[in-house]
Amino acid sequence: MKDLTPDPKSLDPIEIASRDEITALQRDRLKWSLRHAYDNVPHYRASFDAAAVHPDDLTDLSDLARFPLTTKQDLRANYPFGMFSVPRDQVARIHASSGTTGQPTVVGYTQRDLDTWGNVVARSLRAAGLRPGDLLHNAYGYGLFTGGLGIHLGADALGLTTVPVSGGMTPRQVRLITDFQPKGITVTPSYALSVLDAFRADGLDPRDSSLQVGIFGAEPWTNAMRAEIEEAFDMHAVDIYGLSEVMGPGVSMECVETKDGLHIWEDHFFPEIINPETGEPVADGEMGELVFTSLTKEAFPIIRYRTRDLTRLLPGTARSMRRMEKVTGRSDDMIILRGVNVFPTQIEECLLATPGFAPHFQIELTRAGRMDAMTIHCEGTGDSTALANRIKQSLGVTVSVTTGPTGTVERSQGKAVRILDRR
Numbered sequence: 178m179k180d181l182t183p184d185p186k187s188l189d190p191i192e193i194a195s196r197d198e199i200t201a202l203q204r205d206r207l208k209w210s211l212r213h214a215y216d217n218v219p220h221y222r223a224s225f226d227a228a229a230v231h232p233d234d235l236t237d238l239s240d241l242a243r244f245p246l247t248t249k250q251d252l253r254a255n256y257p258f259g260m261f262s263v264p265r266d267q268v269a270r271i272h273a274s275s276g277t278t279g280q281p282t283v284v285g286y287t288q289r290d291l292d293t294w295g296n297v298v299a300r301s302l303r304a305a306g307l308r309p310g311d312l313l314h315n316a317y318g319y320g321l322f323t324g325g326l327g328i329h330l331g332a333d334a335l336g337l338t339t340v341p342v343s344g345g346m347t348p349r350q351v352r353l354i355t356d357f358q359p360k361g362i363t364v365t366p367s368y369a370l371s372v373l374d375a376f377r378a379d380g381l382d383p384r385d386s387s388l389q390v391g392i393f394g395a396e397p398w399t400n401a402m403r404a405e406i407e408e409a410f411d412m413h414a415v416d417i418y419g420l421s422e423v424m425g426p427g428v429s430m431e432c433v434e435t436k437d438g439l440h441i442w443e444d445h446f447f448p449e450i451i452n453p454e455t456g457e458p459v460a461d462g463e464m465g466e467l468v469f470t471s472l473t474k475e476a477f478p479i480i481r482y483r484t485r486d487l488t489r490l491l492p493g494t495a496r497s498m499r500r501m502e503k504v505t506g507r508s509d510d511m512i513i514l515r516g517v518n519v520f521p522t523q524i525e526e527c528l529l530a531t532p533g534f535a536p537h538f539q540i541e542l543t544r545a546g547r548m549d550a551m552t553i554h555c556e557g558t559g560d561s562t563a564l565a566n567r568i569k570q571s572l573g574v575t576v577s578v579t580t581g582p583t584g585t586v587e588r589s590q591g592k593a594v595r596i597l598d599r600r
């Protein structure tokens with residue numbers, strides 16, 4: 178794999194500013210953001226008043242903990258535009274979450290917000306090793322989902338040549354990669370595996386492709402999966418994180434030279450980790466639920482938003498901004514099987530550590546009488562008993578494993594559906 182470390186001179190100065198500088202900027206911006214939300218969004222005015230806090234109460238970053246948390250329920254209750262803080266005609270773009278688990282969550286951006294978004298995604302793509310003029314194959318879905326259009330904004334801002342292929346039509350993805358010779362690909366890790374299969378189905382060795390870096394996010398994936406993908410494609414695999422409610426892709430990004438977790442672009446998004454049960458902040462380094470406050474967003478300021486994503490905060494390395502560890506999973510995706518907590522990422526690690534299996538899997542939950550049961554559906558010629566034993570040893574749960582030929586496990590063209598809950 179080629180060394181793709183970006184030229185330090187190409188970075189935004191704030192990416193490598195001193196902590197004092199970053200903190201001072203955050204304090205100023207946070208005051209503005211709280212005031213903006215309070216003055217313009219009835220929900221925030223009511224929730225701050227109910228908690229007896231006022232934007233003027235913030236003198237230090239630690240005062241933020243006194244402000245109320247915001248949940249997805251709050252956003253749904255204000256569907257569609259109730260959380261917008263500028264007149265509707267100043268909103269330049271609308272995106273929405275898929276709404277597979279209920280009403281969609283609608284978010285808005287002013288033109289300045291779109292510029293900010295382009296800027297943080299450009300930073301992210303640069304951190305992945307892309308440079309102006311490089312060709313990018315963007316296979317994140319275009320549409321209400323923020324993946325396709327969010328990456329596109331950043332690619333334009335960085336000066337890349339973008340192929341806006343979106344998700345789906347997998348054989349065409351292979352043909353375009355072969356013909357156009359992109360340096361980078363942006364895609365969900367699960368869909369990257371489908372593209373990988375399609376390469377092999379065409380009798381092509383993916384290691385011979387032009388790809389030097391894959392920028393994977395929108396769903397949890399493990400370091401074991403990173404190793405699998407890097408080996409299969411002979412390219413770097415780096416992690417990009419984000420969520421619509423906070424912006425979209427580009428809230429945080431892993432640097433290609435270190436691959437040690439994701440630097441949060443803290444000049445725009447202020448992170449906290451809370452104890453998911455009590456809602457109290459925990460210290461950096463401790464695991465918990467990630468909470469974000471936007472510092473510069475105009476159309477849709479978001480204050481202390483509970484992401485449901487579990488991770489921890491770590492100090493900066495390749496950049497001064499703090500890192501978040503690779504997300505273990507969403508608290509909503511945590512399976513409690515006979516009293517034991519299990520995340521799909523833990524199953525992924527066990528699967529990839531067991532020889533003979535393809536990296537595709539789904540977890541089916543059933544209930545016989547009062548007993549919950551978990552079946553892992555996978556593909557390949559691996560030994561099912563060996564996988565079940567590994568899961569028993571590392572996670573402490575007894576599961577069944579089924580395995581079949583290629584194509585047995587349902588494929589996604591975007592975010593993988595890992596859990597089939599039939600209880």
Ligand code: DLL
Nearest residue numbers: 324394395396397417418419420421425426504507
């Ligand atoms: O998934 C934005 C995005 C697009 C990120 C493309 C990266 C690349 P939503 O559809 O609103 O936005 O879903 C957000 O997806 O709260 C996490 O649970 C999950 N997620 C996103 N990135 C990662 C990641 C986009 N790198 C939700 N690792 C988030 C783990 C991720 N989970």
